[in-house]
Amino acid sequence: MKASKISTIVIVVALCFAAGYGIGRLITSTAEDSEDKKITSIISQMTLEEKCHYVIGTSSRKCESDQELEDILAIKRTVPGVAGTTRPISRLGIPGILLADGPAGLRINPTREGDENTYYCTGFPVGALLASTWDPAAIEKVGEAMGNEVLEYGVDVLLAPGLNIKRNPLCGRNFEYYSEDPLIVGKSAAAMVRGVQSNGVGTSIKHFAANNAEINRLFSDSRVSVKALREIYLKGFEIAVKEAQPWTVMTSYNYLNGPYTSENPELLQTVLRDEWGFKGMVMSDWGGGQHPRLQIAAGNDLIESGKDWQYEDVLAAVKDGSLSEEALDKCVARILKLTMKTPRYNGYEYSSKPDLEAHAAVSREIAGQGVVLLKNEGGVLPLEEGAAVKVYGRNNPYKLYAGGTGSGDVHKTHTIYLDEGLEAAGFTLNDDADIAVINLRRQAGEGTDRHVADDFNLTEAEQGWISEAREAGKKVVVVINSGGVIETASWKDKADAIVMAWMPGQEAGHVIADVLSGKVNPSGCLPETFHESYEAVPAQNFPAMELPEGVNNSFYRESEVQLHEVPNVDYQDYIEGVYVGYRYYTTFNVPVSYPFGYGLSYTTFEMSDYKARISGGTVKASVTVKNTGERAGRKVVQIYLSRPEGCGAPVRELKAYAKTAELAPGESCTVELKFPAADLASFDEASSAWVAEAGDYTLSLCEDSATELAAATVKLGKTYVKKVADVLHTEGDLFIGTYDPEKLL
Numbered sequence: 001m002k003a004s005k006i007s008t009i010v011i012v013v014a015l016c017f018a019a020g021y022g023i024g025r026l027i028t029s030t031a032e033d034s035e036d037k038k039i040t041s042i043i044s045q046m047t048l049e050e051k052c053h054y055v056i057g058t059s060s061r062k063c064e065s066d067q068e069l070e071d072i073l074a075i076k077r078t079v080p081g082v083a084g085t086t087r088p089i090s091r092l093g094i095p096g097i098l099l100a101d102g103p104a105g106l107r108i109n110p111t112r113e114g115d116e117n118t119y120y121c122t123g124f125p126v127g128a129l130l131a132s133t134w135d136p137a138a139i140e141k142v143g144e145a146m147g148n149e150v151l152e153y154g155v156d157v158l159l160a161p162g163l164n165i166k167r168n169p170l171c172g173r174n175f176e177y178y179s180e181d182p183l184i185v186g187k188s189a190a191a192m193v194r195g196v197q198s199n200g201v202g203t204s205i206k207h208f209a210a211n212n213a214e215i216n217r218l219f220s221d222s223r224v225s226v227k228a229l230r231e232i233y234l235k236g237f238e239i240a241v242k243e244a245q246p247w248t249v250m251t252s253y254n255y256l257n258g259p260y261t262s263e264n265p266e267l268l269q270t271v272l273r274d275e276w277g278f279k280g281m282v283m284s285d286w287g288g289g290q291h292p293r294l295q296i297a298a299g300n301d302l303i304e305s306g307k308d309w310q311y312e313d314v315l316a317a318v319k320d321g322s323l324s325e326e327a328l329d330k331c332v333a334r335i336l337k338l339t340m341k342t343p344r345y346n347g348y349e350y351s352s353k354p355d356l357e358a359h360a361a362v363s364r365e366i367a368g369q370g371v372v373l374l375k376n377e378g379g380v381l382p383l384e385e386g387a388a389v390k391v392y393g394r395n396n397p398y399k400l401y402a403g404g405t406g407s408g409d410v411h412k413t414h415t416i417y418l419d420e421g422l423e424a425a426g427f428t429l430n431d432d433a434d435i436a437v438i439n440l441r442r443q444a445g446e447g448t449d450r451h452v453a454d455d456f457n458l459t460e461a462e463q464g465w466i467s468e469a470r471e472a473g474k475k476v477v478v479v480i481n482s483g484g485v486i487e488t489a490s491w492k493d494k495a496d497a498i499v500m501a502w503m504p505g506q507e508a509g510h511v512i513a514d515v516l517s518g519k520v521n522p523s524g525c526l527p528e529t530f531h532e533s534y535e536a537v538p539a540q541n542f543p544a545m546e547l548p549e550g551v552n553n554s555f556y557r558e559s560e561v562q563l564h565e566v567p568n569v570d571y572q573d574y575i576e577g578v579y580v581g582y583r584y585y586t587t588f589n590v591p592v593s594y595p596f597g598y599g600l601s602y603t604t605f606e607m608s609d610y611k612a613r614i615s616g617g618t619v620k621a622s623v624t625v626k627n628t629g630e631r632a633g634r635k636v637v638q639i640y641l642s643r644p645e646g647c648g649a650p651v652r653e654l655k656a657y658a659k660t661a662e663l664a665p666g667e668s669c670t671v672e673l674k675f676p677a678a679d680l681a682s683f684d685e686a687s688s689a690w691v692a693e694a695g696d697y698t699l700s701l702c703e704d705s706a707t708e709l710a711a712a713t714v715k716l717g718k719t720y721v722k723k724v725a726d727v728l729h730t731e732g733d734l735f736i737g738t739y740d741p742e743k744l745l
């Protein structure tokens with residue numbers, strides 16, 4: 001073909017493409033324009049009272065007419081057990097929409113009065129386990145199944161995922177959250193959001209931000225340096241917003257460096273909307289914040305669950321001029337925009353019959369991918385087929401926790417216990433057995449934090465079972481069924497195998513048996529450190545175990561004015577700065593029991609030919625992974641940035657990770673990873689900018705955060721600087737200020 005003919009074809013194709021693209025954009029923007037016009041028109045027809053009601057959830061029952069009350073009660077009756085709804089405005093054709101928890105699956109009432117049908121939902125593995133898969137595709141699959149239940153049960157927005165950083169292992173909600181590392185947090189959350197929202201329903205990423213403890217959660221100030229906020233506590237939210245555009249964000253209960261998060265325009269407008277480009281709606285946590293007029297002014301569009309006094313406050317503020325009607329209109333517009341996307345507004349006819357069997361299979365499959373094998377001395381696992389096993393545990397030794405308590409709990413049809421799982425896998429349960437399975441079971445939930453004694457640490461009885469089984473000559477297999485990490489350093493020598501099963505969802509017993517039998521070859525890795533002891537944890541400024549009288553859970557120290565009297569109750573100073581979890585342990589060479597990123601397999605892998613380079617603003621790395629053992633398995637590849645010593649940054653930070661597909665024995669594959677060179681930057685408080693100086697950067701291929709396998713150097717040609725708004729400072733001299741590592745050591 002002649003060159004001129006080829007170029008004509010190219011031009012025609014390009015023009016067609018450009019025209020198509022143009023038309024596509026035109027259609028989108030016309031649709032957006034007409035939606036915006038519709039919203040403007042609706043708002044112009046709303047009375048001031050209607051607008052004020054609309055930004056308050058329907059636990060506020062103050063109504064202008066009997067019909068309005070009837071409409072509210074009707075929407076609340078639609079799906080019993082949802083956490084909240086928005087207010088319907090029937091005269092304008094606006095339905096209320098339904099908002100329901102939560103991170104481990106949809107939470108609605110399983111039964112309804114006068115109705116013989118049941119409405120159970122699938123109990124999926126908790127966030128802690130999902131993050132341990134190190135596999136966003138697996139998390140997305142769970143999200144797809146979860147979102148399908150949201151859609152088919154007639155709910156519009158799932159109040160999940162929870163993505164607060166695990167600053168301290170005692171946080172009562174750590175089971176709902178993903179990791180101590182913001183990259184894992186952000187990637188896991190983005191995957192969950194994509195999965196759920198692929199069903200045409202919304203998510204609410206929560207709790208924005210720095211809600212890292214439960215005690216006095218409504219009245220405690222998280223005082224965090226701007227650097228730690230930017231690099232650690234906000235980063236996961238930033239990734240999730242930019243990569244997955246969640247329909248909504250839920251603000252947290254706590255104060256953050258002074259104001260409540262839900263009352264802070266710097267957080268909600270400057271950072272979330274202006275910098276990150278968030279397009280959705282912001283709602284408060286249930287009962288969060290104390291000044292509704294400030295919440296609306298800050299762009300916290302919806303106040304849940306809603307109280308009459310909140311309505312009165314917003315109304316009075318507009319009337320006395322302290323809140324502009326324009327600000328109120330913006331919030332109303334964003335709730336309307338969300339509403340118009342929902343299945344309810346668009347008349348979706350839900351079945352109330354999602355495929356629970358198919359979802360149970362997803363729950364079991366993905367849970368298996370997140371179980372972490374911590375120890376396997378002498379290859380005691382997998383157990384021999386049909387082996388006899390004695391299970392030790394508290395009360396009913398076979399009992400397992402599928403998930404945590406509170407809003408993160410799911411009404412599921414069943415939880416498979418250990419006996420059922422082991423027997424179904426062909427094992428026999430027998431007190432003369434050679435194998436002892438020690439079931440270390442821990443519950444946790446919203447509203448309280450965990451304790452060191454008998455919770456983070458083992459109970460005397462638990463220590464006793466391990467010793468007893470060992471002395472009786474049994475092989476000791478410890479199974480940890482907990483949403484959070486526990487102490488292992490003092491007893492791990494006495495165990496032959498240790499399996500971190502987290503809270504693996506409703507199929508728990510099967511999930512554990514799958515791993516013990518070898519049906520599943522473990523491939524999970526720790527997304528948080530197993531600390532040497534509680535005392536070693538860098539974030540020691542955490543709600544004390546001995547609380548003043550009257551302060552014993554999340555709601556007790558109520559005060560209309562912000563108190564700064566009791567450290568770690570009225571406020572928490574995050575003096576460890578960016579040195580959370582492994583960032584601290586690797587930088588200051590502090591020993592751990594099992595490092596972040598750690599996880600064994602029943603097979604072995606070899607990694608070779610590791611390379612990294614920067615090209616066109618992207619860091620690209622590749623490595624060959626070979627299964628050198630005798631069983632098929634999957635391997636997580638972890639790449640950390642190591643900065644020069646003494647530059648004040650953590651010596652190791654996770655920058656990229658990927659998990660191979662299942663590799664047969666002898667099989668190998670090349671894993672390619674990439675991330676923007678801009679991610680080499682750290683946050684410089686003095687200039688309020690992300691900065692990466694031109695020069696050499698070391699990217700280490702690691703087995704886990706403590707074990708380097710190979711290193712490569714990449715050269716950044718030009719210094720990278722990205723200025724951001726200088727906001728979110730601590731107020732006055734309350735905060736201790738700059739991080740001083742000596743204080744921790």
Ligand code: BGC
Pocket residue numbers: 083101102159206285286407446
């Ligand atoms: C929790 C949220 C939850 C909400 C609605 C609050 O107590 O903190 O995570 O979504 O309740 O149930």
